Amino acid sequence: MFNLSSLVQKAQSFIDPTQALNISASDRNPAKSTLFRHQFRLPDSQTPLQEITAELTITPPVAYSPNATQGEKDKDRDRGYHYAGKLHLSESYLCFSTQPTSFLQTASTSTSSGFTGQTHGAGPGGNGFTLPLCAIRRVERLHSQSYQFALSITTWNGLSNHTNHESSKVPILQQKITIQLAGTRQACERFCDGLKKGLKSGVGEVGKLKRVVSECYSEYLLQGEGRKENRSKMRLWGEYLRDYGRNVTLIRQPTFHKLIRVGLPNRLRGEIWEQTSGSLFLRLESPTLYADTLAKFEGRDSLAIDEIEKDLNRSLPEYPGFQSEEGIGRLRRVLTAYSWINEEVGYCQAMNIVVAALLIYMSESQAFFLLSTLCDRLLPGYYSTTMYGTLLDQRVFESLVEKTMPILWDHLVKSDVQLSVVSLPWFLSLYINSMPLVFAFRVLDVFFLEGPKVLFQVGLAILRINGEELLDAPDDGAFISVLKSYFSKLDESAHPKSENAKLRAVTRFQELMVVAFKEFAGITQSSITEQRMKHKDNVLNSIESFAKRTSIRNLGPDSKRLSVDELGALYDRFYTVLYERQQRSQIILEETERRAKASRARATEVVNGLAENQIIEKGRVGLGPSPTLMDYDGFREFLAGIARWAITDSPSPPEKENAADRQNHSYFGNSVRRRETSLSPWGYGNPEPANHEFMQRLFQRWDVDMNSALTLQNVVTGLAHIKGKDNIMGSITYFFELYDDDGDGKVDREGILRISEALLFLSRRGLEGSLTPSSSMTGLSEYEAGNGGQLDPLQGSTNERFLSSVSAFIRRCFEYADPDHPQNQEDDASATNGHADSNAFGIGEDSDDEDEDLLDLGTEASPKKNKNFTGLGGGPPASGGPDSKSLGQRSASKAQSEAANAALDPSKPLHITLPTFRMVVLADELLEQFFESSFPASFRISDKMTTPGPSSSGSSLTTFSNIGFGRQNPPQNGIVSAGAAGGVVPPSKGLRGVLDNIVTDGMRVAAEVKRRMDEAQKEMEKNAVNKPDEDEDEDEAYDNPRTPGGERRSNVRSEDRDLLEGADAEAMSMRGQEGVVSEIKGNTLSPTAAIDAGRSRSVSGASQKIVEFEQ
């Protein structure tokens, strides 16, 4: 595993410059462009355009001599250093490294198929350079016998505008490198063409470059303007920078790596940090971003700013620079600016310490970009709101300790010592407040060049060096104090008693560095990545379970009405929906882009190397800020997961998507399967949610903050009010309020119709709770088994009964409604009288009788009923006779019928109040049960319904498509295509089937409402006019159940016919409910229609008819 050293040159054998890691799913297979950027520490804007094997030759610079002969030039090339490696070209950079990359050259930018895992993107390791194209002054193609393609590159280095050629005492040294390309002629030509293009577009950037490097001390150091330090370290660096380039033009060679290990001179520290970490390239990309950000957000407030303010005085308090207002101001500005450009991270304690340390050696702008590089790449997830990166790396560190120092690890476990209490600050604040600053900076020097693995190596070395003493430490206290005293003696000799003076001179810190990088050379970016992948899930899970606990606890008093299990399940469901929706929209977005791209020219392919995989896991709670708001579509999906009425009956046909995908086979090859399955907006295998007005009302009701979005709190409160209401009155009130739009305690005619629609919508898959225990349970089990076969007769009857109940509900609502206008005072009075006469308390009893009747009728009728329906064709929509009968009984009072008559008159607006609504509901046992148990129970929070998780939802999709809600299934086994086990009305063929389809789209309600109105009016008309004889004709018509709809309708009054035709037509085409409902109100409720229709029927006749009809 730790065999990297065999792969690279000896000079760098113990260097595995590493990269940051994103712990996304893509980590095992990172995109090539990501690896490329990490390898060369380039901004995200860069993608690998070209790469070619090449040999780099570096000659010590010579005084510029344009007249050098070809022979001299060749000789130059023979001198100097030669490195074999790969030359890469991106949009604005030319990069060379001897370090093998992790990606195959053949891999395309956005895919990871070519991931070799070697260095996992490494870092600016190996020997080579990362050269902005704008820093190249000239490229010459050399023609010589030995090299087909050799490029001589001259940089701006040495020709900067700081120097006047004539007057400068220092000889003008020109930086020149030679690169020989190795490849086919064609490949070399292609590379050179690309380079030419890049150079052209880089010309405009030269000014920017000069401005940026002017902040680098090296510019002044070499121009003799800076004070030269006499120390040998500075001299060595000065020579190196002179010979091999400085800042952007710096070429990494073995000496460079060594010099860094030895420690940077203070003056150069800042610029080498930004060069090796790559933050220099970020700054080059947008030199004014820091100042712009500060200007843009000046005067604005944020939580992060409050948090920053609290810590400003508490950053490196022992360092005098940060006790002054000036120093604190610098710190404030850098932290604040960063909190604005990365609001997800904002500010995390420890950033103050790190930035304070950076500011000792850097300008504010430099520190700002370096902080950005730290957060995004070097310390991924460390400072995030969940700090998952910190926790993960602690876990990784522990596992590395266990691996490399098993005895010590055993001791820690046995004595229950919490390692992270010491090691966590090492990582989080980069050793800055753990060891004396001078030494912490030395660690940082290497860290920025070699990457995060350095933190691990140093940490392991600390434990290794102190191993003996730590083994004697019995508890946390002793453990910590051993380390503390070690850190305080880092400057002392590591071998104070040695005879050997040289050995005696070795400090403990030097020893630490040697142990870290020699003994733990095997700790590479790859091995760390591997460990991170291994522990990632555990860490995220524990963060998420903590977040869940906290979040549930904070849900407020309403949540107490739900059980802890229910809250947990709600939490999961809520965030699963949000998370999955985000994933899906991401995938769909990518797919769209992919398609768009595929249809565009190939040439643009590179533009969006899009780090798609990096985003893929975003939204996971453990990773930090994730969506917390659920929009209406999310809410629908959420409901579909907990309530089966919220699943649509007419899912959009999947064929379309498949077809679309099939067309794209050629583009996407193997990936098609995945795409195909994920393209549905509701996710593969998830049931498509319904979109009923009731759901919109529920959403609005729950959206108490009027955000058009729900928080978990909203959802919990909303559900707590439905499920947590043990009393039926609460449920009824809740429902009523849903439809009392203006909150005036009244629901008008429209509202009554909508309520009844909602009741049918909610019950169309059967009722839950304990209605008729056997039936509802059967319905459920069939439903869950996806049993599209036979319909339980009992179930059918319950459903039919509910239908009747709803129709009775409408009728009663109108019967007992109050008129709206004062001029109807009289009517109002008489209605109230009617109320009193018929005895409000008696209604319950009435309905009891009625239900008994119903039950009898139901059991009698149902065995044959379905068969009848099957062959029925155009029979009247449903049975409702018993209600009519009881209505007849009850509506005998004249006063009452007058009141009801008035109620039906659309010219006289009416409404029901909550007491009326309550009374009407309680008048019907089924409705009562609905509100008491089945409505609250229809929200199944903790017991699985369709198990909406992606894992098991595949089967539920099958179930739904098999059930074929909203479609016409052919009859099975010659009986009835009952399909909708648990449905109110089984779909079957003929008009009945058509009607069922109507119902599924809300049309059934309209038809039902219409029919009820029709009946009610007839009843009343009958009472008023009382012409029993005409019943006989009607009976005949009804007696012929097989009469097709059209003929059947010939017996209906013309107004009604129009209506029915209208309804049918709409059912077939528009499927809109609004139109029909209003039509009903317009036509059916007109007084003439009521009178005409009413004349034709009698009470007894009506109920009898039904029985006959059902036989």
Place this chain on the structure above:
Amino acid sequence: MAEATAPKPSSSVKLVLLGEAASSLVLRFVNNDFQENKEPTIGAAFLTQKCNLPTRTIKFEIWDTAGQERFASLAPMYYRNAQSALVVYDLTKPTSLIKAKHWVAELQRQASPGIVIALVGNKLDLTNETSGSSNAIGEDGDEAAEPEDDGDARKVSTAEAKTYAEEEGLLFFETSAKNGTNVTEVFTAIANAIPETSLKGARGPGATQSNANRAEDQSRVNLTGPRDNASKEGCAC
């Protein structure tokens, strides 16, 4: 109180500190020191301090945790196995008590059963109440402080916090780390509240030390910053 004349039984008690303005409280308890610009706690800090009770010596192993909200998910690492907890809020910040309540709830559900929890409102010196200690723990100290009047920075009334503490069965104190009000009282009360039966890990008899050499023992383990070993009285009991 009673000086340790004969070896008393000594036992370790793990105590976790959660909430805001917590480190200063420990620093006062352990080193009898106060620092205006105390560095934020990164992750957690570990300190020890002894507390002499008449019948025994309690050695507190104190885990001081970071106060920023995002560090909260690290807390379970530290309150694991804790026998006692000190939940500190800043009584000049109204949101602070709310956060403290969350911690109490978290501890009650997730920490070891029977954990002794003390709720402490710190920064009492910023209120303009005259005598520090009497009104903080007085049994009838239900006077609701008026945050409005003259320069009083108090934002959380004693009554509100105290009522809450009583409901939840918590010890309750208001302290000042700055001037030392009530600080040792908090720790003594916790020590007394730890049930005898749950005490274990006695470091052997005669482990009691004089105050002078105790201080050295205390501060050396604070990893997060060099502290001078102010040799002061640690625990007044």
